[in-house]
Amino acid sequence: MSASDLPDELWARVLEMGVASSALGFRDLCCLAIASRRLGRLSVYPALWSELLSRDFLSQSHPSTSSASTSQPQQQLHPKSLYRIKFERHKVRMAEARRRAVFEAEARVLASRRRLAELEGSIREEGEKMKTAAQELDNLERVRRASVALNVWQPQVVRGRQKQLVQQCTVPVDSRLSNLNMELKV
Incomplete structure (x- = not known):
């Protein structure tokens, strides 16, 4: 059995465990996204980015804060987009x-x-x-x-x-x- 034979659910679980254990960070997920189409599809899984949001931006993870760079409320944004916005703000700060x-x-x-x-x-x-x-x-x-x-x-x-x-x-x-x-x- 090769790595390509594993089902997506198993790969998604591996990625979730990596993020939950802090073994994978946002850079790692971005690198995985360009490694293959399959990993690219799995690396944008909302649960992964939600976990990264709560871990990396603990004090800012409340959904009630408004986004200045978009007209949509943050609840409707994909967690990866929300992470990108918060990361850019953090970089500026x-x-x-x-x-x-x-x-x-x-x-x-x-x-x-x-x-x-x-x-x-x-x-x-x-x-x-x-x-x-x-x-x-x-x-x-x-x-x-x-x-x-x-x-x-x-x-x-x-x-x-x-x-x-x-x-x-x-x-x-x-x-x-x-x-x-x-x-x-x-």
Whole structure:
């Protein structure tokens, strides 16, 4: 006995069991439909597509929803046509969801870039502050050395430049020097 000798009812039952067990999906039924005329005739059996509708579109399988793409009520549509309509709607919803996800990801990237630019600006500002503090620290160190030289050596020996540095400094050198050292360490 060959496969072509089996009655249509038996083939229909095999297809029903395949759909019911999730071994066959809509793509499989479409492929079977083009395999032979007999399988093509059997693969459009309404019970198969009704089972696929209830399995694949569980939340949308209510017959009371109206079809926007056809003027007939959905109850009069063949389950395969109804499946095609719902599948196309599902494809559109999934494409929209992917687009939304891409837009949200792009928005997060843009926000991260803005934050990165802000942080880079802050780093540049802090770098400038550090340079200014280091330069002031260097100047104060020179003033402190000149002050020590004025106190230790005889004023006649001290050169005019050191005396001028000490006289120009209005802030107590030691306290400002310790403050700048602490600031640079932080």
